[in-house]
Amino acid sequence: MLPKVIKSETRYVGRAFRVLVDEVELRPGQVVQLDVIEHTGAITLLPIDEANNIWFVRQYRHAARQVLLELPAGTLNPGEPPAVAANRELQEEIGMRAGRLEELASFYLAPGYSSELMHVFLAQELSASALTPDEDEFLTIEKVPAAGVMAFIENGALRDAKSMVALLLAARQGLLKV
DSSP: OOOEEEEEEEEEEOSSEEEEEEEEEEETTEEEEEEEEEEOOEEEEEEBOTTSEEEEEEEEETTTTEEEEEOOEEEOOTTOOHHHHHHHHHHHHHSEEEEEEEEEEEEESOTTTBOOEEEEEEEEEEEEOOOOOOTTOOEEEEEEEGGGHHHHHHTTSOOOHHHHHHHHHHHHTTOSOO
């Protein structure tokens, strides 16, 4: 039997998520308060070009207080299908469109406190097709030969979990020539 939500109070509403404080009965007589970030979901892209380069972005992440190397990614708009968001983000972040887009997996980023479901897409057959970037994003695009990306994980140059998961999934499925 799943725990029962007795009461849910919204404490904050933002563009992509809201913060809730839930009163939850875990089992009869045991009631706790749990903080929850209810998120619209997100996508991560693994763009690989015809020369076997993987396209990354470098951007400042305020919560981490540093510039991180990441695969292109973005938040779903409410009700937006993940594949639609993937095409949009690919155009906004690296100025490309995918001739082939394949969902590899989906997973929760931090299910202890967030409902954010991340969808990972392999993007191939890339062609130029730029959209205006989001006004709050300042990105630097970097192409890296696929043969070198696992070293980024091993030596700590890549510290973004969603990017690591996407690369490890693709490598395990034999989709990367590393």
